Amino acid sequence: MCGIVGAIASRNVVPVLVDGLKRLEYRGYDSAGVAVLAGDEIRRVRRVGRVAEMESATVAEGLDGQVGIGHTRWATHGGVTEPNAHPHVSHGQIAVVHNGIIENHEEQRERLRALGYRFESQTDTEVIAHLVHHYYQTSPDLFAAVRRTVRELTGAYAIGVIALDRPDELICARMGCPLLVGLGEGENFIASDVSAILSATRRVIFLEEGDLGYITRDGVKLIDKDDQPVERALHVSDVSLASLELGPYSHFMQKEIHEQPKALSDTIEAVLDAGFSAELFGPNAAALLPTLEGVKILACGTSYYAGLTAKYWIESIAGVPCDVEIASEYRYRDAWANPKHLIVTISQSGETLDTMEALKYAKSLGHTAALSICNVRESAIPRASELVFYTRAGAEIGVASTKAFTTQLVALFALAVTLGKVRGRVSDEQQAQFLDELRHLPGSVQHALNLEPQIKAWADKFAAKNDALFLGRGLHYPIALEGALKLKEISYIHAEAYPAGELKHGPLALVDSNMPVVVIAPNDSLLEKVKSNMQEVRARGGELFVFADLDSHFSESEGVHVIRTPRHVGVLSPVVHAIPVQLLAYHAALARGTDVDKPRNLAKSVTVE
Known part of the structure; x- marks a missing residue:
């Protein structure tokens, strides 16, 4: 759970990296760091603590560079210390930032030690830096070195790589962790989240599982997991910078609690416009929903509690059996599968790894119908699902979920009533009553806020x-x-x-x-x-x-x-x-x-x- 950002431009990218890390700090805030190519050296600044402390150090040291990568950390391997902070550098030539966990890092660490590499940190990420360096010494092709490296990694990763003698290249790769490429004019970017680069561009490409990217100032080339050239769809983000600012509030959590009447109203709007119609969940829903024999909800944390609430609604309103499971438990047990059960995944970010892996496991068992309830468009879980309902909570920065939770409840309620309608259990009169209750819900929530x-x-x-x-x-x-x-x-x-x-x-x-x-x-x-x-x-x-x-x-x-x-x-x-x-x-x-x-x-x- 870390945030990464990278940039290649014809201007100083340090302000872009620092601003991006501030917006990614919700993903981790144990430590932060940036590394840039600066003439004949890779200059790196790392600090334990918040991004603001690292920012002060970059100013004090006059950090400047046109190619760079940055990282804000949530510690997994190794404690919260400066040597464990990213970026990690190998032999002063290769710098790497990484989000995820490398499961075979101990095996690779022993192999690299035998090759003469010394480790300065306790992290799994340093293995990546040394592996890239090792292959780069064999053949001075940075993209090829990264490609060979990721083929030897087991686990999840989103990485950004720069090399001292490659001032015109930024390499990235993704497997199991979110990563996107931002397209500018004569400059390009990578990031874990679009919010990190909104000040520079809104044009983004979401990488798929196994993608590797070769990024220059003037373009982006991608290959897929089979080493084949590939193009990914271009998206223009509708996230506003204003939604990422505190405004008059003291904390993002306070702001997001008070944004709930609007978030609910925006989410309810689609239901009020269409009624409880199957099309709310995608073009294939009308044919699929009437054939279902049950629902299985997979989620974690707050989203799991939303699922538990939905169980009451789905069984009482739709008359459909509903199971709710913690995704991290479901994916590791011998589960019984009924292909006529709808798999419903709930994730604010659409990138929750346990939920994504639980969805993959469900599909491996024979489930063919999956619905994603998510707050982030084009994120990984919706892309892997046949049906989607996007909540309209807007950006949620506070770690403790608030408006994402209540809008998830609205989405799940809409699912329950829609299932009841297509199964003939909800009359037109009942549908009208449910729509009226939804219509008045934001006002009731505002009343509760007044307490x-x-x-x-x-x-x-x-x-x-x-x-x-x-x-x-x-x-x-x-x-x-x-x-x-x-x-x-x-x-x-x-x-x-x-x-x-x-x-x-x-x-x-x-x-x-x-x-x-x-x-x-x-x-x-x-x-x-x-x-x-x-x-x-x-x-x-x-x-x-x-x-x-x-x-x-x-x-x-x-x-x-x-x-x-x-x-x-x-x-x-x-x-x-x-x-x-x-x-x-x-x-x-x-x-x-x-x-x-x-x-x-x-x-x-x-x-x-």
């Missing part, structure tokens, strides 16, 4: 705690899971979530006056059951923090704190109740002084196992 001052007061109490428990039932149990995840992610308060009915089967042993218990309590058919579970907590001295609908008839009392969200919004209630748990986590983290946007040990686009 922020009350939630902030709660967060100040949570900041002094070390543990918390979240409870929910039915559709809202996944929201309790999401609330616990958000709190632990950014505030570092240990938090767990349980179905409220499970309290008596173990978790109740943890409850005391020091354990705050958050309860998701909508005014639905399970409300009275939830109230009974709350009494179990109070009887053990637990302090309750209840998010209740306006019409739930809760009253505050000693040890019971209540914040009232909007009136119950029916089947879409989980979307509304996601908002207060996001705000609680955000303000608890602020109160504890943690880094909200870049929590320790985490990164945004998880492109490693």
Whole structure:
């Protein structure tokens, strides 16, 4: 989970590299570095910490070059030290940046040591630099040396390579990790994400698995995994620079929480325009959806919790059996496959490695129908899927997902109703009702956002705690899971979530006056059951923090704190109740002084196992 950027131009590329790394910092922020060709040497600046520290060093050292590569790191092999920071250089001649994991690095390391190479880092990436150098000494063709190198690598990689005596070349390769080429006028670029090069160009080419690129100032040549020349489609990015800036907000997470009414409205717009029609999911959906016998959802982290919510919708509205699995577990077990089950993958970035590999595994088992729910156009998982629904959340920079989660829920709800419609289980009257509920959803979410001052007061109490428990039932149990995840992610308060009915089967042993218990309590058919579970907590001295609908008839009392969200919004209630748990986590983290946007040990686009 690292970010790479590279540039070849007729101007100083250091500002482009630094600006790109700032925009890629959500992918990793343990350390950062750049390397450029500067006359008769490769000049490199690396620093532990944020990109800003490395930027100051480039200014102090007067770094200048027309060809260069940069990297921001999320540590895998080796600790957070300057010797482990990228770029890695071999014999002062070859510089490499790398995103991914090389699984056979130990074997290659021993081989290279036998050839006389000395290692200065503990990283798997240094193996790549030395292998390229080794083959470059055999034949001074940088592109050929990189090609021979990647053929010997096992694992996942996106790499950028420059050589001291090749000032007119930038080489790149991709396998399992995202990489694109940006096309300028008399200059070209590589990057993990289009956001890194938006200040220079919007014209991009997305590399496919196994592609290698030979890049000069005037052009780009690609070969595929079979060493055949290939052309990839040109795309013009519609991502705006403004969406990547903080504006009036203190943190990207805060900005993205408050952008949810618009993100939801934009995502819902397509559904309102088309109704719950199969074409929402692609031109092949109309023929495919009526033939399905079930749904299997594969996802990780927050997206997995969105899938758990969707299970309730799909089974109750569409009458279709639905399984939800953590992608990293599914891909490593002997799974039973029914080709008439739709595989649904959920990924904000569309590059989540575990989810991508789970999709490949499902296809190897005989699944032929796959739907991707994704926020990034033309990313890897949608390209590998027959059906696609793009959410319209816009750029999400904060590591803790917020607007991507709620827009995923809308997409999954649309899938559930559409499946119900094509199977004859959803009447025209019901469809109209569901559309009306979607239409009013952004307003209900805005109402929930208006509760922020009350939630902030709660967060100040949570900041002094070390543990918390979240409870929910039915559709809202996944929201309790999401609330616990958000709190632990950014505030570092240990938090767990349980179905409220499970309290008596173990978790109740943890409850005391020091354990705050958050309860998701909508005014639905399970409300009275939830109230009974709350009494179990109070009887053990637990302090309750209840998010209740306006019409739930809760009253505050000693040890019971209540914040009232909007009136119950029916089947879409989980979307509304996601908002207060996001705000609680955000303000608890602020109160504890943690880094909200870049929590320790985490990164945004998880492109490693």
